[in-house]
Amino acid sequence: MIRDWDITETNLGRLAAGPLPDVAILTTAAVEPHNRHLPEGQDLLHATYVSRTVAEGAYTAGARVIWLPAIPFGVDSNLLDFPIAVHVSRKNIDAMLSDVIRSCASYGIRKFVIINGHGGNDFVPFVRAIQAEIPVHVFLCDWWKVGDDRYAEIFEQPEDHAGEMETSVALALFPHLVEIERAGDGVAAEYRFGALNRGWLRTSRRFSRLNDHCAVGTPFAATAEKGHEYLELVIERITEFVVELAHAELDPAFPMEAP
Template sequence: MSSQKPTINDWDLSTTNLRRLKNVNYEVAVIPVGATEAHNWHLPEGLDFMHAGHVARESCRKAWQNCQNIVCLPPLPYGVDCNQMSFPLAIHLSQSTLDQVMREIITSLKHHGIRKIVIVNGHGGNNFEPFVRQVQSDLDVHVFLCNWWKIGFDKYDEIFTRPDDHGGQMETSVAMALCPELVEIENAGTGHAPPFRFEALNKGWVKTSRDFGKLNDHCGVGNPEGSTPERGRQYLELACDRLSGFLTDLATTPIDDNFPMQP
C-alpha cells in the first residue's frame, strides 16, 4: 500500500471532518467490503478488504474530479468464510449477519439523505444479490453491487496468462501492485486443486459450496507463476477507470419514477 501520509479528502469518510461534511450534499455512498482469510501461502490475510478498499477509494477519487458529491466509507474487513474455517484465523460472518450490518449502514445513509449506494465487494463468498433485492423493496433506496474483480473480465486475457480462482496470478499481481512488502512469492503454492467428481459441477450447471480444506493445504486455486506488479496495475487501472465512470454517471443522474431504467 502507499506509504504517503493520509490527506483530508471530502470524498473519504475516514479522513474528512464535520466542518467539511456540513458543506457537501452527497448523492452517492460507496461501501467496500471484503474478508479476512488465507490466500495461498504467500499473500496477506487481509487482501480482500485491501483491494476492495483501494478500488473503492481510487474510483471515488477519480469520480470526484467530475462531481463533488460522492463519499467512500471505510471497508468492512469480514465476510462469509464458513468454508475456509479449517485454515488458521479465518474470520467468518454468516451472510445474514453481513446483510444486517449492511442494512443498518444503508439505513443510516438514507437518514442522512443518501439514497444511491454502491457496494464494492472484494470476496467471492459474499452473496449480496438477494439482500439488494430485498433492501430496495423495504427502503426508498437504490443499491448497486459491484464485484470488483469482474469489472475487467472482458480484458482479462490481454493482461494475465493464467486463470485465477483464489490466490493465483491475478490476485498475486494485484497484491504486488498494492502492497509488495506483504507478498512472499517465494513461498507460494502451486494452486493446484482437484476437480469435482461430478461432471455437472465441473460444467457449472449444478452449483455447490467448496470446502477449501479439501482442495489443498494452502488455500489457493490458481497458479501465481508469472505474476507481476505491472499486470496488477493494469487491471486495477482498468477497474478503477470503469467504476469511476459509473459513479460519475450515477451521481449526476437524478432519481425519478423510472430510475434507474430508461424513461
C-alpha cells in the same frame, strides 16, 4: 489536506455547509488465507484500494460521493480449515450493511455502490430486500470481475482464489507483503461430477478438499505490471459508472430507461 470524499477525514463543518453526497461508496471484503504467500488481509486491502481510488476519481470528476470504511470480514465458512479465516455469517453482514445504509439514507443519500472484494459474499438477496423496504438504490460490484472481457489479454492463468491476478494485484499494491517463495502451485482438485465441472450445477466448496494451501489458480506468472494494468482498467470503468450514477436523476423509471 482534508479529503471531502472520505468520511473519516471530512467534518461536520464541511458536511453541514452542504450539499450532502449523492452516492455513498461502501466496501466489503474478507480476512482469510490466500495460498501461503499473500496476506490474510488481501481482500480487505485490495477492495479498500479500489473503492478509495474510485471515490477520489469520481469526486475529482465532479461527482458528490462519500467513501465509508470497509466492513472487513466476510462469509468464510468454507475456509475455516485453514488458519486464520474469520467467518461472519451473511445475516450479520447484511444487518451491518442495512444499518449503515439506513443511517446514510436518513440524511437523504439514496444511491449506494458496494465494492466487494470477496467471492464468498453475495449481497443480491440483501439488495432485493432493502430496496423493497426503503427508497434506496444499491448497486453491487465484484471489482475483480469488472475486467473479465480483457482478462486473457493481461494474464496467462485463470484466476479463482490467490492465483495470478490476485498475486499481481498484491505485487502492484503491497509487494512487501508477498512471500512468493512460500507459494503452493494453486492446482486444485476437480469435482467428481461433470455437471459441477461444467458449471450448470453449483455447490459450496470446502477449500481444504481442493489442496493443502487454500488456493485455486497458479500464481507464478504474476507481475506488478499486470496488476497495475488490471487495476487501472477496472478502476476507470467503475469510476465512470459512479460519476454517471451521481448525476442520474431519480425519476420513477430509475434505473431503467424511461419508457
